[in-house]
Amino acid sequence: MDKRYEKLLKCRDYVRTRTDFVPEAALVLGSGLGGFAAELEVVCEIGYAEIPGFPVSTVAGHAGKFIFGRLDGVNVACMQGRVHFYEGYDISDVVLPARLMKLLGANVLFLTNASGGVNREFNAGDLMLITDHIAVFAPNPLIGPNIDELGVRFPDMSHIYDPELCDIIRSVARENGIPLREGVYCQLTGPSYESPAEIRALAALGADAVGMSTAVEAIAANHCGLRVCGVSCVSNKAAGLSPTPLSHKEVQEAADKAAPLFTRLVKESIKKMA
Numbered sequence: 138m139d140k141r142y143e144k145l146l147k148c149r150d151y152v153r154t155r156t157d158f159v160p161e162a163a164l165v166l167g168s169g170l171g172g173f174a175a176e177l178e179v180v181c182e183i184g185y186a187e188i189p190g191f192p193v194s195t196v197a198g199h200a201g202k203f204i205f206g207r208l209d210g211v212n213v214a215c216m217q218g219r220v221h222f223y224e225g226y227d228i229s230d231v232v233l234p235a236r237l238m239k240l241l242g243a244n245v246l247f248l249t250n251a252s253g254g255v256n257r258e259f260n261a262g263d264l265m266l267i268t269d270h271i272a273v274f275a276p277n278p279l280i281g282p283n284i285d286e287l288g289v290r291f292p293d294m295s296h297i298y299d300p301e302l303c304d305i306i307r308s309v310a311r312e313n314g315i316p317l318r319e320g321v322y323c324q325l326t327g328p329s330y331e332s333p334a335e336i337r338a339l340a341a342l343g344a345d346a347v348g349m350s351t352a353v354e355a356i357a358a359n360h361c362g363l364r365v366c367g368v369s370c371v372s373n374k375a376a377g378l379s380p381t382p383l384s385h386k387e388v389q390e391a392a393d394k395a396a397p398l399f400t401r402l403v404k405e406s407i408k409k410m411a
Contacts, residue, residue: 141229142284144190148233149240151188156181158205160214161411163238163363164403167219167250167350167370173400174217177206185220192220192230208404211411214238221350222275223328232278232357236287239361245302245410246358247403248367251389252346253331253375255339256320261374262395263318264402265346266306267298267367271323271339272352279360288360297355302366302410309405315398320345322369324352333377346371366410368402370395 158180166173184202185193194201200217207213216238222231235246248267254260283290310317323339325331327349331339339347346369358365372389 139282139284141233141281142286145233145236145240148188148191148237152183152203152237152241155183156205158214159212159242160205160238161212161243162245162247162407163214163216163235163243164247164407165216165219165234165249165354172396173403174204174206174215176400176404177204177208177213177215179204179206181205185218192224192226192233194218194220195224209408211408213407214241214243219350219354221328222326222353223349228276228278228280228353232354235354235358235363236361239287239358239363244364245407246354246363246365247407247410248351248354248365249399249403250322250348250351250367250369251372252322252348252369253336253373254345254371254378255323255336255347255375256318256345257378259318259320259345259371259374261372263371264315264395264399265318265320265322265369265371266303266310267322267351267369268303268319269321270297270352270355271321271342271344272356275324275326275353278353278357288362292360294356294359297359298366299364302364305409306366306368306402306406309402309409313401313405315402317402318345318371322351322367323347325349331376336375336377347375366406368399370399
């Protein structure tokens with residue numbers, strides 16, 4: 138058996154010793170967005186560090202735990218924080234949580250993150266529906282022997298972000314008067330922020346926002362049959378577009394400001410998706 142798959146099964150088996158909860162949807166909460174978990178009627182909480190072999194978040198703003206609960210009757214597995222490639226983990230560990238959600242029964246993976254605005258029209262605090270991504274600068278999580286138990290060797294990525302789920306998010310935004318940008322998200326490895334020249338290059342490639350997560354998770358999730366959607370909180374204008382030096386504190390402050398609208402958008406979208 139592939140060692141990555143064997144590790145995944147061990148993680149699943151441990152979670153099953155703690156709860157038999159079967160999620161309909163899984164939600165990954167990015168930097169500064171962990172407060173959404175308060176919306177759940179909690180059934181079980183499991184810290185990442187409690188799961189044998191599971192990668193542990195080391196970044197401020199990432200609580201590092203699973204919260205299994207109900208959102209107005211919908212079973213949701215909420216990841217309060219994620220792990221990143223720049224933390225030193227193998228890319229297979231970075232996407233392990235997404236794959237685990239599939240094995241636990243989820244059909245939908247809702248990804249969120251904080252990002253830098255590459256599109257000059259974007260401002261700090263804007264919410265952006267991710268319609269596509271650029272992942273060529275991050276290691277592909279499918280490199281190596283294919284894990285046949287999860288998916289095919291060469292998965293199609295024509296519609297990484299499920300069109301139907303995107304339409305649901307758009308409709309919720311309209312119904313609730315929530316301003317919603319749309320665009321292409323680009324993942325770089327981090328942890329350093331991008332240079333102004335890199336931001337100009339990304340803009341030329343068609344990126345609207347940039348960050349250090351999400352795209353590799355979306356690739357792995359598509360590979361194993363999850364339906365994927367994503368919303369990015371634009372936390373700042375990217376390097377060269379603002380005179381303010383970039384900082385993680387700024388990211389968290391912008392996410393805190395956007396949290397009420399973000400919470401409403403995600404909550405109502407997940408209810409409709411279920």
